[in-house]
Amino acid sequence: xxxxxxxxxxxxxxxxxxxxxxxxxxxxxxxxxxxxxxxxxxxxxxxxxxxxxxxxxxxxxxxxxxxxxxxxxxxxxxxxxxxxxxxxxxxxxxxxxxxxxxxxxxxxxxxxxxxxxxxxxxxxxxxxxxxxxxxxxxxxxxxxxxxxxxxxxxxxxxxxxxxxxxxxxxxxxxxxxxxxxxxxxxxxxxxxxxxxxxxxxxxxxxxxxxxxxxxxxxxxxxxxxxxxxxxxxxxxxxxxxxxxxxxxxxxxxxxxxxxxxxxxxxxxxxxxxxxxxxxxxxxxxxxxxxxxxxxxxxxxxxxxxxxxxxxxxxxxxxxxxxxxxx
Amino acid sequence: xxxxxxxxxxxxxxxxxxxxxxxxxxxxxxxxxxxxxxxxxxxxxxxxxxxxxxxxxxxxxxxxxxxxxxxxxxxxxxxxxxxxxxxxxxxxxxxxxxxxxxxxxxxxxxxxxxxxxxxxxxxxxxxxxxxxxxxxxxxxxxxxxxxxxxxxxxxxxxxxxxxxxxxxxxxxxxxxxxxxxxxxxxxxxxxxxxxxxxxxxxxxxxxxxxxxxxxxxxxxxxxxxxxxxxxxxxxxxxxxxxxxxxxxxxxxxxxxxxxxxxxxxxxxxxxxxxxxxxxxxxxxxxxxxxxxxxxxxxxxxxxxxxxxxxxxxxxxxxxxxxxxxxxxxxxxxxxx
Numbered sequence: 001x002x003x004x005x006x007x008x009x010x011x012x013x014x015x016x017x018x019x020x021x022x023x024x025x026x027x028x029x030x031x032x033x034x035x036x037x038x039x040x041x042x043x044x045x046x047x048x049x050x051x052x053x054x055x056x057x058x059x060x061x062x063x064x065x066x067x068x069x070x071x072x073x074x075x076x077x078x079x080x081x082x083x084x085x086x087x088x089x090x091x092x093x094x095x096x097x098x099x100x101x102x103x104x105x106x107x108x109x110x111x112x113x114x115x116x117x118x119x120x121x122x123x124x125x126x127x128x129x130x131x132x133x134x135x136x137x138x139x140x141x142x143x144x145x146x147x148x149x150x151x152x153x154x155x156x157x158x159x160x161x162x163x164x165x166x167x168x169x170x171x172x173x174x175x176x177x178x179x180x181x182x183x184x185x186x187x188x189x190x191x192x193x194x195x196x197x198x199x200x201x202x203x204x205x206x207x208x209x210x211x212x213x214x215x216x217x218x219x220x221x222x223x224x225x226x227x228x229x230x231x232x233x234x235x236x237x238x239x240x241x242x243x244x245x246x247x248x249x250x251x252x253x254x255x256x257x258x259x260x261x262x263x264x265x266x267x268x269x270x271x272x273x274x275x276x277x278x279x280x281x282x283x284x285x286x287x288x289x290x291x292x293x294x295x296x297x298x299x300x301x302x303x304x305x306x307x308x309x310x311x312x313x314x315x316x317x318x319x320x321x322x323x324x325x326x
Numbered sequence: 327x328x329x330x331x332x333x334x335x336x337x338x339x340x341x342x343x344x345x346x347x348x349x350x351x352x353x354x355x356x357x358x359x360x361x362x363x364x365x366x367x368x369x370x371x372x373x374x375x376x377x378x379x380x381x382x383x384x385x386x387x388x389x390x391x392x393x394x395x396x397x398x399x400x401x402x403x404x405x406x407x408x409x410x411x412x413x414x415x416x417x418x419x420x421x422x423x424x425x426x427x428x429x430x431x432x433x434x435x436x437x438x439x440x441x442x443x444x445x446x447x448x449x450x451x452x453x454x455x456x457x458x459x460x461x462x463x464x465x466x467x468x469x470x471x472x473x474x475x476x477x478x479x480x481x482x483x484x485x486x487x488x489x490x491x492x493x494x495x496x497x498x499x500x501x502x503x504x505x506x507x508x509x510x511x512x513x514x515x516x517x518x519x520x521x522x523x524x525x526x527x528x529x530x531x532x533x534x535x536x537x538x539x540x541x542x543x544x545x546x547x548x549x550x551x552x553x554x555x556x557x558x559x560x561x562x563x564x565x566x567x568x569x570x571x572x573x574x575x576x577x578x579x580x581x582x583x584x585x586x587x588x589x590x591x592x593x594x595x596x597x598x599x600x601x602x603x604x605x606x607x608x609x610x611x612x613x614x615x616x617x618x619x620x621x622x623x624x625x626x627x628x629x630x631x632x633x634x635x636x637x638x639x640x641x642x643x644x645x646x647x648x649x650x651x652x653x654x655x656x657x658x659x660x661x662x
Contacts, residue, residue, distance in 0.1 A: 051511035159598045189367035190538060191595035194582040201590050216512065219541070223584035223592070260516035262541025264583050266564045274520070275513045278481055 005078065007210050008040040008063070008096075008178050012072035015058050019283070030282050032058040034234045035072070037309075040178065043204060045211040047225035047242070049218060049257065053279050055234040056214045060180045063212060064098045076178070090124050097171035101183035103163035107155040113166055114151045117141065120173045136173065144169040144199060161192035165199065172203070180212045185220060197224065218261045222246055230254045233282055233290040240315020250317045252295050289320070297321055329500060329532050330356040330379075333393035337371070337378045340386045346602045348374045348387075350556040356500065356532050361523075363535045363547030363564070365579075369599045371556035372536045376502050380419050381409050397499055415445040418493035422505040424485035428477040434461075434488050435473030441495045460491040463528075464521060483514035490521065497529055504536045519546055540583055544568060552576050555599050555610045562635040572635035572642040574615045609640065617641060617648045 015033040020026065033055040040046045048056045061067045063074065065081065065088045073082035076095050081088060100106040107116060117137035121128055128136075138151055144165040155163055164184060171179055181200070185193040197220065203209060215221050221228060221242075228245045230238040230253065238251040249255045252273075259273040277294050280286055286293050292302035301320050309316040312323055337349040349371040356362050364372045378389045379401070394401040396417060401409060421427040429437060438457040442448065448456075454473070461469035464487040477485055486506060493501055503522060507515035523546060526533045537543060543550055543564065550567050552560040552575065560573040571577040578595045580586065587593075597614045600606060609627040612618040619641075627638045634642035634649070641648035 051513060161598065189599075190540070190579055191367060191582050192598065194584075194592040194594045195596075197584070198591055198594060218512070219583065219585045223587055223590075256513060260512045262515075262519075262539065262545045264540040264544045264568070264580070264585060266544040266568050268544070272516065272520075274516070278483055278514065279511075 005075070006039040006041045008074065008076055008212075010036055010038045010059075010063075010072070010074040012037055013059070013062055013069050013074055014071040015055075015062060015067065016070045028283050031234050031285060032282060033062070033069075036229075036231075036236055037072075038229055038236075038239065040210045040212060042177070042210055043208040044226045045204070045213050045224050047213040047215060047221040047228045048231060049215060049221055049228060050231035051216065051257075051279055053233070053282060054231040055282075056216075056231060057182060058234075059231075060098060060182045060212065060214055063178070064096050064180055065093055094124060094174040095176055096178045096180060097174055097176040098180040098182060099164070099167050099171050099184050102187045103160055103167050104187070106167055107163055107170075109155055112152055112154055113141070113146075113158075114138075116155075116166065117170055117173055120170065124174060140169045140173060143172070143203075145195075159192070160188050161195055164188060164192075164196050168196075168199065168203070172207075175207075176209070178210045178212060180214070182214045183216070184213075186215065186217060193220070200224070218246075218258060219264075230257065233279065233285050235290060235318070236309060236316075237291065237319070238315060238317050239309065244313070244315045248313065250312055250315065250322045251291075251319050252297050252321075253291050256294075256296075289318070327398075328355040328357045329360075329397055330354070330534075331393055331395040332375075332379065333391060335375055335378065335389070335391040335394065337374050337383065338388045340388070341602070343602055348556055349378065352553070352556075352558045354551060354558070356534060358499070359526070359530050359532055361526060361533045361535065361546060361548045363537060363543045363550045364553060365537060365540065365543055365550060366553035367538060367579075367599055369555065369601070370553040372553050373504050374556075375553075376419065376504060376534065376536060380413055380417065380502070381406065382419075411445075414441060415496040416498050417500045417502070418496070418498040419502040419504060420486070420489045420493045420506050423509050424482055424489050425477065425509070427489060428485055430477055432476075433473065434475050434477065434480070438473075438488070438492050438495060441492050445496045456495070457491075460495055461488075463494075463525070464488070464491045465517075466491075483510055483518065486510060486514075486518055487521070490518075490525070494525060494529060494531070498531055500532045500534065501526075502534045502536070505538070506535070507542065508537075508539070515542075522546075540580065552579075555605075557610060557638055558636075559611065559638045560635045567635070570643075570645055572630065572637040572644065573611075573639050574617050574643060574648075575611050576637075577643055577646065578614075578616065609638075611639075617643070 013033060013036040016029040016031050018029050021028045036059060038046060048059060050056055062069050068083050073080050076092060079092055114137055117140055118133045121133045138148060141151060146165055185196050213224055225242045228242050229236050232253050238245060238254045249258055256273045256275040275294050288303045288306055292298040307318045307320045309318045332354040335349055335352045339346045339348055352375050366372045377383050391402055435457055438460060439453040442453045442456055457473060458469045461472055466472050466484060466487050507518050547564045550562060550564050551558055554575050560576050571580055581593045582595060595614055600610060606613055608623045608625050612622040621640055627640055630637045630642045
């Protein structure tokens with residue numbers, strides 16, 4: 001792979017869901033994701049942050065090919081996937097794997113850990129012998145920091161952190177290039193969260209995995225990410241290097257998110273940028289900039305025209321006032 | 327005199343596998359108008375101890391306490407009937423998941439006025455007027471219209487506001503907030519926390535905030551009590567706690583925070599909170615403690631004095647270094 005083609009890139013990814021309105025025959029669509037573009041290279045972490053309903057998980061569903069995009073496309077290595085791509089092949093699916101938020105519901109309680117780990121191989125590579133599968137599963141178990149005797153146990157015998165390790169191990173069984181992590185530590189306790197984050201860092205170093213890290217916890221994102229995409233109501237509002245975004249946010253929504261995140265230091269004083277109201281409905285998003293009804297610095301233009309992502313101070317921002325110092 | 331005094335509270339649950347001690351000798355006192363935070367991971371007994379105080383635990387729970395006093399009333403000796411006059415009126419609680427704590431079959435207005443009707447009486451019209459006033463107070467737009475809304479028609483943040491409205495309906499002296507913002511987004515979390523702090527100021531009530539989020543603690547609390555495996559392991563003023571934690575657990579918990587990390591690897595706390603079967607003999611934290619020595623594995627920890635944050639530890643930390651025990655007492659204790 002040459003330097004020009006990144007491992008994973010999204011190009012104007014859009015996903016709408018059709019729903020029936022309250023009135024008979026009325027057709028509405030939920031604009032869950034609109035015009036998302038990004039790039040992700042080997043060994044890199046791209047964090048996607050935003051409140052619930054901003055389209056983070058929809059993006060994860062598209063990238064893992066659970067659903068196909070309504071418009072736009074994404075590229076994994078040399079292969080392009082868009083709405084006209086039929087059923088993606090096994091190799092393609094194997095390249096992108098996912099770890100879900102809640103390890104209590106993402107593991108089958110009736111399967112032993114060994115079965116859970118071996119299943120992806122059984123389905124995708126039936127030619128591999130049973131003994132080889134078992135060996136691979138046992139190796140993977142050791143890799144994520146679990147003991148060999150755990151192989152024959154059921155998920156309920158594990159703690160939350162151990163279960164998340166199993167979920168990571170299962171995702172790695174297919175030797176993926178990209179791992180989508182959908183809130184991987186938000187269901188875990190603080191002390192266990194650190195263990196899982198360290199595991200993820202180790203695995204990334206060892207295999208050069210690319211992470212699409214979806215989270216709402218900005219302190220975790222700051223620790224893990226190389227680049228950050230902030231989303232609001234299905235659209236990216238700011239996209240750039242982690243340090244740029246955290247140290248010098250340009251979009252008012254990013255600023256509000258950062259100032260709303262509690263800092264674990266009682267001596268730290270900060271100006272709270274208070275955000276009024278709640279996320280508008282994605283069925284009928286506000287005209288112009290979707291953020292303008294809650295924006296503290298909105299001007300008339302914001303209600304009429306939607307700003308595009310434009311490069312300002314080393315990152316992409318979609319705000320009419322990004323260039324000013326407000 | 328303090329508003330709430332809890333001394334040596336223990337809660338045990340009868341399970342199929344035997345007695346499980348969820349809360350183990352917790353003491354706590356809260357003054358009038360104070361903001362106290364209880365921090366701990368899941369299984370630390372922080373919610374259970376407060377539910378015990380509210381009398382909301384099922385019959386399988388055995389609650390014992392040397393003293394359980396609220397506003398001069400002895401809750402231990404009080405009958406259930408008398409206690410119900412206090413609970414929900416002078417002492418109220420809000421829960422983690424607003425969506426599941428409200429009754430989906432009744433309108434928001436009904437659920438707010440229900441609390442008023444039970445405790446304060448008054449005419450239908452005055453109750454309704456107070457409900458509108460309350461919704462205004464918690465910052466819900468269009469309160470008159472919202473009274474007729476059902477919980478599923480409101481968002482999580484709005485439902486939490488309704489929960490708060492119900493809890494403060496009778497102007498309680500103590501409000502217990504059990505992870506009030508865990509299920510909410512950060513921007514909404516900031517709104518709800520501000521609201522709680524604001525109400526505390528306006529109504530002059532004391533607030534106990536149960537949380538696992540160190541950020542929330544740092545930004546809101548005055549005094550912090552740290553719980554681990556059902557025991558209170560440390561209690562300090564918030565600034566001192568973050569500056570110089572005395573219990574190794576608090577110290578480890580704080581250094582596991584990603585924002586305190588130096589470099590890509592986080593310092594971790596090995597293992598997990600002990601459960602029903604693997605409760606250690608000595609100090610409950612000893613198996614995971616970086617500073618544990620022989621005595622910790624054999625003897626239950628003793629509570630240190632106020633200068634060491636009441637840390638439940640044989641060698642409480644000072645500036646991250648364990649204080650040494652006098653050699654003699656150490657020897658003696660190990661031998662006995």
